Amino acid sequence: MKIAIASDHGGYEMKEAIKQHYQECDILDLGTDSTDSVDYPDFAKKMALTLFTKKADLGILICGTGVGISIAANRYKGIRAALIYSTEVAKLAKQHNNANVLVFGGRTMAVDDVINSIDTFMQSEYEGGRHQRRLDKIEDTEL
Ligand code: RB5
Numbered sequence: 512m513k514i515a516i517a518s519d520h521g522g523y524e525m526k527e528a529i530k531q532h533y534q535e536c537d538i539l540d541l542g543t544d545s546t547d548s549v550d551y552p553d554f555a556k557k558m559a560l561t562l563f564t565k566k567a568d569l570g571i572l573i574c575g576t577g578v579g580i581s582i583a584a585n586r587y588k589g590i591r592a593a594l595i596y597s598t599e600v601a602k603l604a605k606q607h608n609n610a611n612v613l614v615f616g617g618r619t620m621a622v623d624d625v626i627n628s629i630d631t632f633m634q635s636e637y638e639g640g641r642h643q644r645r646l647d648k649i650e651d652t653e654l
Contacts, residue, residue, distance in 0.1 A: 512633075515567035517541035517558050519551040519580065522573025522617035525625060529571065532626050539567055555583035559590050562611060570612035571629070577616035584612055591646070596620065601628035605635035607642045 516538055518526040523546050530538055541557045543549045551574045558570045570592075574580040577594045584592035592612035593604035596619075604610040613632060615625050 512569055513537070513539065513567045514569050514571065515539040515541055515558060515561045516571040516573075517543075517554040518573035518617060519543060519549050519554055519575070520546045521551075521575030522577075522580070522615070525573045525615060525617035525620070525622065526571075528622045529573075529625065529629070532622075533629075551580040552583040555580050555587075555592075558584060558612060559587035563587070563589060568611070572612055572614045573617045574614075575616060575618040577614045577619070581614045584614070588650070591649075595625075595628045595632070597624075598627050598631040601632040602635045605632050606638045609637040609642070609646060 514536065516526055516529060520543060523543055541561060542554060555572060558572055561567050562570055572580045572584055572592065581592050581594045584590050590612055591608055591610045592614050593608055593610035594614045595601045595604060613629060
């Protein structure tokens with residue numbers, strides 16, 4: 512599985528810590544590249560394009576709280592970005608939501624908790640069934 516990662520300045524240090532932890536894996540880094548102020552919607556867009564063009568199968572996004580970049584990412588069709596705040600939520604984000612982007616708050620979460628959540632998500636399986644019906648309804652939404 513190919514993983515892409517991106518953050519704004521509020522998530523930069525967490526992004527680097529995640530990359531460091533998974534240095535054996537080939538993670539595609541979409542930026543940002545420093546703690547200089549940037550706009551999180553630009554990195555949500557880069558992630559959406561990366562997943563849409565199948566350059567990665569799973570995305571990890573980080574901003575200060577995870578809220579802004581979640582809102583931005585979920586505007587794109589096919590993106591199911593889940594703001595993760597515990598290992599239980601990480602497990603359910605796979606089992607029930609088949610999330611394809613994990614979102615974390617760089618200023619609100621500890622690195623160890625983020626790593627444990629990523630590991631838990633990766634070890635979990637999507638359950639399909641009634642959950643697929645609900646995901647289909649999300650994809651069908653047009654207003
Ligand atoms: C940037 O200062 C901050 O607003 C951003 O990282 C994020 O927390 C927004 O939701």
